[in-house]
Amino acid sequence: MSVAQFLQYTILGLAAAGVYAVAASGLVVTYPTTGIFNFAHGAVGMIAAYTYWELRINHHLPAPLALSLVLLVLAPLMGIVIERVVMRKMGEASTITQIVVTIGLLATLIGIGNVLWPAGSATKPYTLPSFFGDARLVHIGGVAIPWHSLVVLACAGLVALGLRLLLHGTRLGVAMRAVVDDRELTSLTGGNPDTTATFSWVLGCFLAALAGVLIAPIVSLSVAGLTLLVINAYAAAIVGRLRSLPLTYLGALILGLGDSYFSLASAHMSRTPTWITDLHNSLPVILLFVVLLVLPQDRVRVTDRVRARSNIPMPSLRKAATAGVALVVVAWVAAGVLHGSALRAGGQGLALAVVMLSLVPLIGYAGQISLAQLAFAGIGALAAVEVVGANGSPLGFLVAAVVAGAVGALVALPALRLKDLYLALATMAFALFVEQVVFAGIDGFSSDTRVFGRFSLVSSDRAYFVFMAAVFAVLGFGVVVLRRSPFGRRLQAMKDSPAGCATVGMSLTATKLIVFSLSAAIAGVGGYMLACWKGSVGVDDYSLLTGALAMLPVLLLAVVGGITAVSGSLIGALILVALPQVAEAYPSLANLMILLPGLVGISLARNPDGLVADLSRLSRTVRDRYEARQAATGDPARAPRAARARAVQPEAVAFGRRAANDDELRALEAGLGVVREDCGVVA
């Protein structure tokens, strides 16, 4: 290998780094100015790129006009809409909610992309010409660099300079940073936080659109490809600690050069082994994972956000047991009634419900987050089939749980000190690594032809369906027991105030480790169940973004279904598997079904506890009004007792987010013996 050759690949790597730099810089700008890490950043860029294609290639507009429309009209519009409709309502929501909402936005935008520009329309290929034409080249050090790459690099530089000027040199920039620090204080000093926040999002979307339009001609237009590219650019953004543009550019450099040098190594091998290729492809996620673990995290802010105590229901053991038995009975009936694809979907729903159940103790009780549950599910399934073979055996479930749990612990160990956003990113990196390297490297699994057999006792569809319901019922009961146990209270404490836990000497490390392992173990069981139900599965069934079953919609529906309740996971899973069935039965609704997971994710901005909490709150409100009416019309002796009898649990009345409704207040006052009118309080 000569110096000249090394130089050539270095130059190629520098050119490629420009792409990552542009993609990452937008992220690094939106985080400090909006306080929210926009998981959907890449998707915004993807929509912009496709719109540019639509205007330029499909409608033959001249490039400057199309560019202006996309960058100066579409992007700001998207920013305004996102801020107004989604982000403003998030206000004081927890970081987990913010993450889930932006993931919902990501899923929605990907859905919109797939709907508006479906693959396989053979009329016009989705290709964009490079700026200044494909033939314009510059020769540096023996390699040819297209002008377009230089444009990308130049834009990256301009963006860096422009942002530095804006954020530190102008009043607006200072205001943008102030709003993130303390919104209320900013408004008190005369700033308008809403307008400033809107501008921050407009800027973020503009940068995302710029990245999309610059990158698409090089990388080719595809929904998954462009979004994935920006996910890979997260690594660069994390190197920059989500704050520092120069460090981000360093990260981009590492990615670009790494990519190039792998090919340099490959140039000296006549036959590149596939494991090297897999490593090459997953370099960004490996870098992301390593950087997250190694770099110091931001210090915890002294004035932590006031987090509302969310309503975690505590069902009685008897209720849980009854519900479990009822589920098994209903499953037995349903298995007899359903057939064909409805039965298959129902079975998948049950298996998925177990995977979603694994999120309940993790997100619902402990306030952690993980995007790697499907990866654990796949690992569990693989381990089980390796040990017990394709014929299936009850032992397989134990193997799945143990191995997945062990992997979960291994992942949790380095991730212990990570919080919220960084934890989400780390688990996402792990999930992508497993998908791109581990699953892809296993023969049969990578092509979805690995056979999973059910054990003989439950080999028929109906029997296995009921078996899955029983497993869910048992595991769900276990989770309820967990909730009511001292360990459950530790989890709740950890969610409410980690600082407080540390003060009383509770070992957060052990708790986190245990809950991660437990959650991964449950996911592993669910994964093996899914594999045996489907008969043959592969990487497509345990993926993060694309694929028949993807973690993002699973996460969204689990949280929407109700992440604090066991029943929520069942509801979420059934909704998820029902969507394609509805799409098939009513093709006019097919597009809506594609968008639904993302849309419900966004709706979480208004309602962090999900559907189940909504339903239980609704039922409680109805009951209250009924009893209040009873109390008003019935004999006075009963009224206070009726009010006292329904002991208002402190957790049931969320004073932090909103005032308790009037009936609840009256009940409380009645119980305390307070007469409102005496206090002179205006009702």
Added chain:
Amino acid sequence: MPSSRSFPSRPRRRTALLAPCLLALVAVLLVACGSRVKAGSVDEGLGNATGGTAAATTAATGGTGQTSANMVGTMPSPCGPGHATGATDKGVTPTTIKIGVISDKNGIGGITVPTVGIQGSMQAFVAYCNSLGGVRGRKLQLVTFDSKLFQENEAMKQACSSGIFALVGSGSVADDQGAQTMVDCKLVEVAGYTATYAKGLSPRLFAVIPNPGNVFPTGPATYIAKQFPDAIKKAGIVYPSTPDTAKNQAKRMEQATVPLGFKYIADTPTAPLVTNWAPIVQSLKDKGVQYLTAITTVDQTVQMLKAMKVAGFAPKVVDLAQQYYDPALASSGVAEGAYVLTNTQPFEEPNAAIDLYNQWLKKAGGGTAPTTLGVESFSAGLLFAKVAGSLGSHLTRENLITGLTKVTSWDAGGLHPSQNPGQNVANSCVLYLQVKGGKFVRAFPDKGFACNKANTAHVSGDFGKVPVEK
């Protein structure tokens, strides 16, 4: 469950008085029920179907029917009226036959796949066949399934439980997934094409252009070796590392062509979706590759060719297989001089059979553009109609298999060179096109296809599990 809408059966005998009424009825039906693309839906295409006489047929369709005595190119059309009786097997009634087609319709996340034209082509075929009276008077009902690149097993399971008689014209990129499932549920498949080793050797399956995995057609490689004897000593092959289909294809190709003098100095697996071709192309250039072939999608290959142009890497030969016979490649501007194989009659040299295909695709294909794999599906439909029609009132799956085994010479009236689907004999015909001036131009042979049974090689290896009939 796919919904099933069947037209009411029409009376077979009419008097002259009824002809005008039928004309009106048919006109209304033609307007009201166009064939529409719906996943899992039942589709009968444009029906004018009566067991009518030729005069009434032409009158009712107003001249859109066949003008030349119902031929498909050089062969009489296998579709037509008849008096078959009996509900002789699953999916068969006295008046209808339900068939299914599985294909990768839409790809995933923006990846265009070569199978995109299959569903539309089958819809066109069903419309065509029903317009002539169906298969011996039994109308065809088509149920479509989307295998979505990696969910072929799910699609096959759906097909198994949908009550179809047979799979006709199907083709998926990862068709080994559901291969055993198809055999287990005792379906019969007349495939448009097979992609994988396991599927190509499957029992109960007949492909109009057979592709048994343990045999590799060496005609193309023999031609290239003769034209460019030095370039093949510096051969490079580029393919995505997942899914296994591409990797196995690469292995088989190398095994079969090395004895012909090919020396692979660059075996380069890549990511399924490459975002940066520059260093990969640079490494190929550094190794001095003179013969390059790729097994990936058209979009990815166009990006690679673009990067090659930028890097100044111009191998003597760029050799691409049938899936690249796609206008998007020719018009990309960077594929000049590339050799592209086709197994079907080129669209640039249409014969009567290709004209028929194009005509019906436009009429009833749901907006699908003509594709070479779509032509193969149409041929599969014709083969099915021929054998099923010949069985008449004895139409069962097992009889269908016996009948198909006897078809040792099949060219679908000129849609493709003559093949032997009955004995699953590998295709040994070659037609090379070359990209010149943004279009496909014939390169070899001067006329027709060059067929030579000796141009095949046996390959062995662990390329997948062939399904077994229990």
